[in-house]
Amino acid sequence: xxxxxxxxxxxxxxxxxxxxxxxxxxxxxxxxxxxxxxxxxxxxxxxxxxxxxxxxxxxxxxxxxxxxxxxxxxxxxxxxxxxxxxxxxxxxxxxxxxxxxxxxxxxxxxxxxxxxxxxxxxx
Ligand SMILES: [Zn+2]
Numbered sequence: 001x002x003x004x005x006x007x008x009x010x011x012x013x014x015x016x017x018x019x020x021x022x023x024x025x026x027x028x029x030x031x032x033x034x035x036x037x038x039x040x041x042x043x044x045x046x047x048x049x050x051x052x053x054x055x056x057x058x059x060x061x062x063x064x065x066x067x068x069x070x071x072x073x074x075x076x077x078x079x080x081x082x083x084x085x086x087x088x089x090x091x092x093x094x095x096x097x098x099x100x101x102x103x104x105x106x107x108x109x110x111x112x113x114x115x116x117x118x119x120x121x122x123x
Pocket of ligand 1: 014027028029113
């Protein structure tokens, strides 16, 4: 198996209800996003998937998140709040539907919400 990773960023705000039912204050993060895709077969040029295509697809997903109040996006709601966990899942599922080559699988998306805290969604 070969795995490729691209790293990108977006800035947005969210508000999460914490376990104690006390609403966390509205706040923002500069999320760092790591996207991994994998596959077994390389093309004639020796590549799994063109980095340009991968980055283009990922940046299209980033435009749906960048500078947004994430709670207001259609994808997120009270049962699927915009936590780093659910953001990672959203990016993973969105990217998988965008990839033309069905043999290329998104394997994981990691959303870093700070320098030392991240959530990973494994497909
Ligand atoms: Zn937060």
